[in-house]
Amino acid sequence: xxxxxxxxxxxxxxxxxxxxxxxxxxxxxxxxxxxxxxxxxxxxxxxxxxxxxxxxxxxxxxxxxxxxxxxxxxxxxxxxxxxxxxxxxxxxxxxxxxxxxxxxxxxxxxxxxxxxxxxxxxxxxxxxxxxxxxxxxxxxxxxxxxxxxxxxxxxxxxxxxxxxxxxxxxxxxxxxxxxxxxxxxxxxxxxxxxxxxxxxxxxxxxxxxx
Numbered sequence: 001x002x003x004x005x006x007x008x009x010x011x012x013x014x015x016x017x018x019x020x021x022x023x024x025x026x027x028x029x030x031x032x033x034x035x036x037x038x039x040x041x042x043x044x045x046x047x048x049x050x051x052x053x054x055x056x057x058x059x060x061x062x063x064x065x066x067x068x069x070x071x072x073x074x075x076x077x078x079x080x081x082x083x084x085x086x087x088x089x090x091x092x093x094x095x096x097x098x099x100x101x102x103x104x105x106x107x108x109x110x111x112x113x114x115x116x117x118x119x120x121x122x123x124x125x126x127x128x129x130x131x132x133x134x135x136x137x138x139x140x141x142x143x144x145x146x147x148x149x150x151x152x153x154x155x156x157x158x159x160x161x162x163x164x165x166x167x168x169x170x171x172x173x174x175x176x177x178x179x180x181x182x183x184x185x186x187x188x189x190x191x192x193x194x195x196x197x198x199x200x201x202x203x204x205x206x207x208x209x210x
Contacts, residue, residue: 026204026208034117041101046094082138103116110208117201121199135183
C-alpha cells in the first residue's frame, strides 16, 4: 500500500481535524504526482523528437544511396511540405506538454488541477490520433512516390495485369494496417501507462471535490 492509499484510508476516519489535514496532504501528493507524470510525458516527447531526427539524418552519413534518394525526395515540394508540417506538429505537441507541466506546477486548487489534467489527456489523445493518421498518409505518399520515381518498381508495375494490381494493393493495405497497429501499440505502451496514472489522479481529485 503506497502513501496515497494510506492517506485515503486515514482520510475516511471520523476525526474532523485529521480529515482536514489529510485532505490537504492528499491534494499535495496528487499535485506532485500529476506534475511528475506530465514532466515525464514532456521528456518522452523530447526523446521522440530526437529519435525521429536521428532516424532521418544518420543514414545520410552512412549510405550514399539513401542520401541520393533523400535528395531526390526533397526536391519534391509536396514531400518538403509534409516534412515541415510533421515536425511543426511534434514541436507544437512538445510546447503544449511543457505548458501543461508549468500550469500544473503552479496550480493552487483541486478544480484547476483537474482542468489541467483534462487538457493534458486531450493533448496526448489528439497527438496519437494525428500520428496514426500520418502513418497512413506517409505510407500512401511513399507508395505513390516510389511507383513513379523508382525505375525498377515502375517497370515491374507497368507489366502487371489486373490480378497482380489487386494483389499488390491488397499487400500494401495489409502492410499499412500492420504498421499502423504496431505504432498504435507503441503509443499505447509509451503513453498509456502514464495516462492511466493521470486518470487515477483525476478521479481522486473528483472525489475530493464531491
